[in-house]
Amino acid sequence: MINDGRLTRRRALGLFGLVGLTATGLAGCSSGPEGSGPAATPTPRTAPTSADDVWAVLAAGNDRFAAGESQHPHDDEPYRESLVAGQHPIACVLSCADSRVTPELVFDQGLGDLFTVRSAGEVLDDAVVGSIEYAVEHVAVPLVVVLGHAGCGAVQATVDVVRGGPAPDGSIAALVQAIEPAVRGVTAGGDEAAYLAACVEAQVRSAAAALTGASPIVHEAVAAGRTTVVAGVYDLESGRVSQL
Numbered sequence: 707m708i709n710d711g712r713l714t715r716r717r718a719l720g721l722f723g724l725v726g727l728t729a730t731g732l733a734g735c736s737s738g739p740e741g742s743g744p745a746a747t748p749t750p751r752t753a754p755t756s757a758d759d760v761w762a763v764l765a766a767g768n769d770r771f772a773a774g775e776s777q778h779p780h781d782d783e784p785y786r787e788s789l790v791a792g793q794h795p796i797a798c799v800l801s802c803a804d805s806r807v808t809p810e811l812v813f814d815q816g817l818g819d820l821f822t823v824r825s826a827g828e829v830l831d832d833a834v835v836g837s838i839e840y841a842v843e844h845v846a847v848p849l850v851v852v853l854g855h856a857g858c859g860a861v862q863a864t865v866d867v868v869r870g871g872p873a874p875d876g877s878i879a880a881l882v883q884a885i886e887p888a889v890r891g892v893t894a895g896g897d898e899a900a901y902l903a904a905c906v907e908a909q910v911r912s913a914a915a916a917l918t919g920a921s922p923i924v925h926e927a928v929a930a931g932r933t934t935v936v937a938g939v940y941d942l943e944s945g946r947v948s949q950l
């Protein structure tokens with residue numbers, strides 16, 4: 707199914723509007739566009755090239771965000787202009803579409819830093835997987851973060867259905883169906899908040915595992931050590947992301 711929906715590179719380049727991408731493009735993170743004048747040259751940046759180093763950057767950004775000390779990097783005009791020639795994000799983040807879980811804000815990153823893919827409940831479909839495959843194969847991100855969050859409405863809706871409630875209308879039902887196996891794998895009972903939190907964790911872990919299992923491109927990149935897939939949960943109250 708995924709192969710049927712996969713974008714060809716030529717097609718994908720057109721859709722994503724990207725130029726100058728190579729599998730080794732990370733090396734270009736510290737330089738501005740060719741032909742830029744001194745006034746337009748952004749602050750040089752040393753790009754992390756290992757998953758551990760990238761996670762350290764994201765964790766440090768999350769620490770700043772949680773402490774109310776965000777630096778809001780890479781959002782000024784010179785930096786924006788430096789990205790016209792191409793993008794070299796340090797990580798791909800698949801997060802819930804929930805408006806309270808904005809990866810660039812949560813990790814205190816800026817333009818061009820994160821290749822962000824979002825779907826309610828981190829549900830995978832061909833478009834989501836294809837987008838992540840693009841980040842892995844053509845943008846060469848060394849880290850993919852699957853990010854769920856406390857109080858996820860998509861997971862709560864699935865819990866409601868599992869308990870016998872009516873199926874949601876429209877294509878929302880497809881989201882619930884995709885999350886249902888993870889929820890059914892969690893033992894119900896006890897504290898309601900703890901149960902929902904366990905369901906959220908189960909869905910994040912499931913999505914991370916399914917991504918690697920369902921995508922030959924991601925699987926091969928992980929097996930070759932070029933990419934690492936991690937799962938994390940964002941806490942709405944503290945602002946902190948915990949890696950599972």
Ligand SMILES: [Zn+2]
Nearest residue numbers: 802804858859
């Ligand atoms: Zn959510």
